[in-house]
Amino acid sequence: MMNASPDTKTDRFLSSAIYGIGVLLTLFTIYYAYEYPMSRLRYSNIFLGTGLTLFYLLQIRSTVSNETGSSARSTDDGETQSWVTVPSSVRSLVQRLNPFVYGLLALASVFAAGYVEFHFTRLQEEASILGWTQLDLIVGGLIIYLVIDATWRAYGKSIGLVVVSSVFYAFAGPWFPGIFRHTGMSWEQISREGAIGLSGAYGFIFGVGTTWVAIFIMFAGMAKAYGLMDFITQISREVRKVFHSGVVHVAVLGSMAMGSITGSAAANTATTGSFTIPMMKDQGVRPDYAAAIESVASSGGQMMPPVMGVAAFLMADILGVSYLTVIQAGLIPALLFYFSVLVAVHLVILRFGWTVPERGTFDRSVIAEGIHFSVPLFVLIYTLVVLELTPLGAGLYTIISLVVTMYLRNFVVDGLESGTAVATTKQTIDGFRQGAVDMAPLVGMLASLGVVLGLVNQTGLSQKISTQMLDLAAGIFILLLVLSMVTSVLFGLGMPTPAAYILVVILVAPSMVSFGVDQLTAHMFVFYFAMLSAITPPVAVAVAIGSQISGASFTAACKQALRIGAPGFVIPYSFIANQSLISWSFPETIVAVVFVFTGVVALSVATIGYDGGERIGLPRRAIYLVLSALAIAGPLVVQIAATAGILSLLAVANSAVSSSAQRVLAE
Template identity: 50%
Template sequence: MTDTTRDRNRPTTSPRAAFDSLEARSPTEQVLVALVTVIGIALTASTLYFAWERPMVRSRWGIIFLGAGMTLYYLDRTLAKLGEPDSEGGSGFFVGRLDDRQYAMARRLDAVLCLVSAVAAAGASAYVQVNFERLFTEAIVVGFRQPDVVAGLVVVALVTDATRRAYGWSISLVVVGSVAYALFGTALPGFLSHTGMTLRDVATYGAVRISGAYGFILEIGATWVAIFIMFAGLARVYGALDVILDLGERVSQNLRSGVVHMAVISSMAMGSITGSAAANTATTGSFTIPMMKRQGVRADFAAAIESVASSGGQIMPPVMGVAAFLMADILGVSYVRIIQAAIIPALLFYFSVGVAVQFAVLRYGWTTEKTESAGFLRAAFSLETLVTTGYAVLLGAAFYAARDVLGLSLIWGGLLAAGVVLTVRFGHALVVEPSPTDARDAVGTSLERFFTGGHFAIPMLVLVYTLVVMRLSPLAAGLYTTVTMIATMYVRDLFVDGATPSTPVGTTVKTLEGFKQGALDMAPLVGVLASMGVIISMLTQTGLTQKVSLRMVALGGGVLVFVLLLAMCSSILFGLGMPTPAAYILVQALVAPALVGLGVADITAHLFVFYFAMLSAITPPVAVGVAVGSRIADSGFLTSAIQALRIGAAGFLIPFALVANDSLVTWTVTETPVATAAVLVGVVSLTAATIGYDGRHVLGYPRRVVYLALSLLAMYAPALGGIVGSSGAMGLQLGAAALALLGLGLAHVGRLPRPLAPPVKPEE
């Protein structure tokens, strides 16, 4: 990975370069660039202002946000259409058959349509905003006017079209299908039939009752989701992606697997923020997949590793691909409760991915040539690592003292904590270094290293503190984190580049570029969240969600394991081709009530369907994450998907373990550690069975079956409590885990009995 490659993927922040790029465009494009820039910056700034001041109720803010976000998205699409070369051609069944002249004409017509849609989006939301009080109260009683119906239909049509443009036909066809079901469901047989809805009902329930497109899903998106997506865009402009990749690269230098685990770490961190497996695979995979291939990793495995890691990032707290915010609001629990429930399952999943990757690399001989390196454990407990850890602890303690003892604000508390660490570092250098010059050089080097990547620890510390300790809402936590990062970046630029007259200007331009980028990242998601609101409204008003839940329980015969399997299949099916937050919203409405009706805890049921909605990104036949990864790796889609299923196999079984071991979610002092340890060993045993390698030996099918049986007992033995009793079930679980751990341990040190030891030589 070269710096040049990274620079090409980083937004342009130089004022001179931006001006030159603008001058090269046509007058129409210059106007569009100006509009996109102004609206993008204003949308992010307005979101921060709303988070600080709360000048209106959340539903009214959602209306403004949808109008601005859709307008921004359509203007950006107009600009993209005008910027495409006439001879480039297009993709799709119809467009791909046009010649260059016909394609150029179709592209210009589409640009005009996008521009009209931008105006319509702004006008419709302005109409709803002006008539908010009447629509929210009086119109529900005395009836809606014809302009209300027109505005509602325009909103439903626009969010459907924006979803199609941003995410393809999969979600938009579900929207169209839900509207068609609402209009013509009376003609369907059996339980699918309902009393019927009119076009006026679709318009009102779909939008102007301040529901549907303007419902609670958009409200969450316009507040909790938006501020973190915008924070991520700002962080990316500031260089956070480079820091994540560099950190993973440094970690990989002490691992025999080399850059492979760097890919897992980087994708985990980015996937938690983006909320889209395809987008994350494209972003980090463009760096990590070529690096893995250069190390010798087979193309299909490289695509599989990146797609699984990118998809799984969405189950990793604290952000969880923005779905955690949706889950907290739907369940009516605190955001911290969602983090607590999700952290152990997420760690289990990523531990299984890390072990699977390690086993695959060792089995097929894809290790790095740096086998003479110190090794991970020695590096982890080296003096340098311990000193760095000490400084991190000091930073946290100083920040806590600044907040709770001195009563400083979050921003000043973070800056004071950083100052304390730097002062201690300076004093340490004066004592250790032989001369003041050497001490100054050491401190200068420390400053440079800190402000080359370590400074991102300050806003992340603020994020954790505000969410976990202060228990603020995600909106408030996102506000303080964003403001802290902006302040930190101004300080960072002064330290690294020196105080020059142009330094504040450059940082300001970079910040505004981050505001614009964050809004552009959020704009496509606005349409899909509004579309999901329309779907949920149509399905709820027709009564289909309740009918599906009852039918699922009946089809499973009321037996929990069968209903869980049906819920798994439904979650994967409904999630195919969708971003995980959108898929979760849909499946939780259709599937989760059936699980809750059979006694599964609310939060466990929601995590169950969320996991499988996430795993749909690596599940054929769609597997959007694998599709993107295989294209980058230049590998076959089906072979990459098969490897992804092997690497992510534990992910398909962990949700069932959450139901069998409820303490993994609810947390108890005695049961949680035991269940976590047993399931952890079970995950490793399962990984050895699916990969066919135990860290030292290639496993034949008999040994793989044994490991598989032990893993299932270690993960699911508590479900047998009704047959063998709770004590017997725990004994089975711990016994299976102990046997699996003993076998893996003896295999790793080469002490398996000779009759049981398979060949050591890995397969080529």
């Protein structure tokens, strides 16, 4: 049997269906943001059915077009499902059946969402009093199955098993020992709490996802259709001409920008790393370092405002604070992290001599080609910071400004002609489609997280773990922080940003809040460590992907990633010790920034073993390490003394370098 080619009628039909549904989903989101024609709960149900249908249609087309390859299928979290051990006859049968299975799942998605829509008023207002019918409960179970299946297919087994485990745990509670034991839930209760009671899959996580998250994902898709990624690539090429460090710093900053939006360190590493890692290797950077630099930079992107890998929207909703408050709290820690990465990378480049000569001047005309993209960026900042609109409202006006700007720009550049209008309209509609396609894999995952949250809370597990951590800490604050760090890293392993954040917030943050830590600070603390799990062995999913691209040993790449990313494991402690880094105040925040930034530099020098002038041995590295700890978390007087000590050591090192350079020139 021959594989169907992409130009068959089936594939054309699928492409048309995907295009139409994608455009409609984006337009529906924009319409809801503008008009608010229905409750968010009802809107979320329609979004769920449409998003799942679109996702399964994409799966059908991927299978029919043989886009994923016949031997393996890679998922966004870096896992690969191999057919090596499966007999060829079974493999062939499964491949032939896959499109039909996906088609049935797409139809089931339409049916489930349609059923909830048809019975919405009864389910919302009467069912909790009069009771749910047997068909209601079956549909609830179907919804739970669909979101778990979509999550598993989109993000692999790590997050899929978490959702499955939460359902199993809810059902099998009486079989568990100790603190994990509970009375258990019947399948009817699981269906009710997980979906058909309009909670769980329909909870606040999915509500935020279908509004605040969706509007920004769709904006990013439209910007890509308008050529934003091409503009970023051009800028990167020009910057390489004038940076002594070559492409390395550009790779870090590019991963920072992409990572804030993607919501997955693994996906970020795979996309940006596919071109930054080869460029770093061409510059002479060792493969293990190239993989490490990209994976650390990609992981940090999830911490960078304004999107923070979509966690910023969830955090604002969970805490009941404004979105502006969250991105303000996250800004300095994120800048600290990337400052530390840039310093560490710079020291690595100097230490191993991987610098490049200047090859020309920056072509400023490139900036003019993409200056129009600054208009929607300005609108976004203005609507969020000055007007203090919700992210949904800000996203709406940002999309409108992007579309208007592109029409005006194209008319000015290409002429006021009908052909220009047609071409720009096609770009716009392509952008609608791209935004929905980018959003489709997230639909199942966000709904699955709602299921996890609903069932974990219903069983009381989160309260039990929080109480247990407090007991283990025995009143010792630093021990509680260390336990919170370890637990957050463990629960974050292999997870996309929203999933990792939700899990650690449910299970870890309450114990810190009970100890007296500010809620926002506690959330930031556990969130950071959940993100750093992407470079933490044994999973280190971002490093695994980076090492595959670079051809380096996974173990060697992990070692270098931990060295480059070491300050990231200290930064969360810095904003526990310096609350003004999260809650800004003058002049405390400025003073804390100076101390902590200096301490981060010293920590990078200690971990890299190079001070900008020469390699340093263990005694001097230990001195830098101690001074770093004191500058970051000591009393004020100690912070001042430690900062002065660090600056003095660096000044001496710089003086030695200058003297050596002068002697070389004199000779």
